[in-house]
Amino acid sequence: MNPVSSCDPKPAPLRGAPRPRVLSGMRPTGKLHLGNYMGALYNWVRLQSEYECYFFIADLHALTTDYADPSRIGQNNIEIALDFLSAGLDPGRCVIFRQSDVMQHAQLHALFSMFTPLGWLERVPTYKDQQEQLREKDLNTYGFLGYPLLQAADILLYKPDFVPVGADQIAHVELTREVARRFNGLYPGEFFMSPEAKPWELPSILEKARKLAGEPKDSTRTDFSAAQMYEAAQQTKKLSPFGRREILPEPQVLLTPSPKLPGLDGRKMSKSYNNHLMLSAPPEEIRAKIKTMVTDPARVRRDDPGDPDKCPVGDLHKVFSSEETMLKVYDGCRSASIGCIECKGWCADAIVTAIAPIQEHRRDLEKRPDVIRDVLSNGAQRAIKRAQPTLDEVQHVMGLR
Known part of the structure; x- marks a missing residue:
């Protein structure tokens, strides 16, 4: 097999350094076709040896268009899990889980919906496109409008360094970056003293902090909080010693090779065009x-x-x-x-x-359905362990904890 053999979806981590984290998911629409495999799964298999990878089955996303008839979602989850494992995803080297088993996704999505401007969602390119393609379905729902925000929650919950996408999907990640930017602006993390602080600025900042705290003139107190020191630094216009920790880092795009894979009629391979070749x-x-x-x-x-x-x-x-x-x-x-x-x-x-x-x-x-069940159960536990601390932080700065 010769697909993208000369392409390398790095940057690779430095030797001995913690592996950068990657997050991606796929909607369960049944068994995968060759376009799904070459467009995403083929690259995921290679990424798991270089990165800390989280790959999920996006069954909540399936409800955004199939809410009226969810009868196939359960079996589709099994089919896509079978394709994940048979194509080479290794639960010993990556985390494979079902989105609905980790309800932190839905919780973070709800919190994001409180501050995300409606216009951001309405301008997502695929919103109008999919409404046109799926005219037979009633898609005048918040679930369909808000699916890009759920996607942002999926990503930011795990604070990944990279989101692997093809060149045609870069715009999808930008909304996630905008959501992270708005969140960090509204709910800043704690202030901290920079290791690059200029020592000659600190005496005047401490003096101002003592004054703001009502300390006597001869006070030598230095145990002020980072927030108190930052307020003093603002008033003395000496902010260089300080930084502000971002709770939700903005993920970067990891461009992965995606070869041109036409369907039987020459158009892009897709089940909706009925021009596909199934992987199985x-x-x-x-x-x-x-x-x-x-x-x-x-x-x-x-x-x-x-x-x-x-x-x-x-x-x-x-x-x-x-x-x-x-x-x-x-x-x-x-x-x-x-x-x-x-x-x-x-x-x-x-x-x-x-x-x-x-x-x-x-x-x-x-022949061994217990394997799929165990992989998804174990993956959900590992995903929750990573996701819950992020949700705790978000709830805390939003005044819920």
Whole structure:
């Protein structure tokens, strides 16, 4: 398999330093297709060896569009968990959990909704787009409008250093950064003395602090709180010794490689277009579907030369085929020495070979449902351990603790 083999989703941590934290999730829409796998899961598997990773099944997000008929959500959770594990996510190297098992997500979302401007949510690009695509559903709900805010809560709850996304998803992370910025402005953390404080500024700040506290003129008191010292520093206009701890650090985008993976009709692979190839589909189904795939429109007849760079089948070859096969594809297509049927057959062979180990692992896991249950239960406990301290801090500065 040759997908994004030359790309590296680092920056890598320094040797011996704590691993940077990464957080990402995926809505449970059933079994994953190849677009889901190459667009996210393939990279997650590689990130878990470099980062402290939290990966979750976003079943609360599923309710934002499927609230009227949630009958499939439970089984979809199981299907996506099976795909996570069979594709290589290792619960010994990352935390895998179900969003609804960690109710701190919903609690933080509720707190964020108290101060987030409505206009921020209405301007999210996918809000109007999805309403157009899902006209058959009543999406005039706060849940649908507020899903980006729930997404912000999902992320900030774990204070990750990075959120892995493709280039087309950077805008989604910006709202999270804006929410963190607004929260930190409204609810600043404690002040602290900087290790870079200028010692000659401290006597005048202490003198002002004593005066503000009503101390006698001959007082030598120095045990003032950071907040008292900061107020004194403000009045003396000497703020350099101080900093303010941010409770919710703004996460950074971690750009991960996402190869072009077209569907059977040449558009982006998607279940909504019904042009997808399932990661768990049997070989005969994959071969049959690939035979129906659109090709370079320049190849009207068998002896017309084509260009794999203008062909959706060629794009799949670039992701799944070996260099040897790619050479045959380019030479044969451009010289018209091979037909599209033969080229599609090579493509199907490459895909079937690439996902065979994943499918074998999945079949084994399907026989042991207790494994999925234990992984999600253990993952929820580990996620709660990380999430609760953040929620405690937020509740404290918002006056709830």
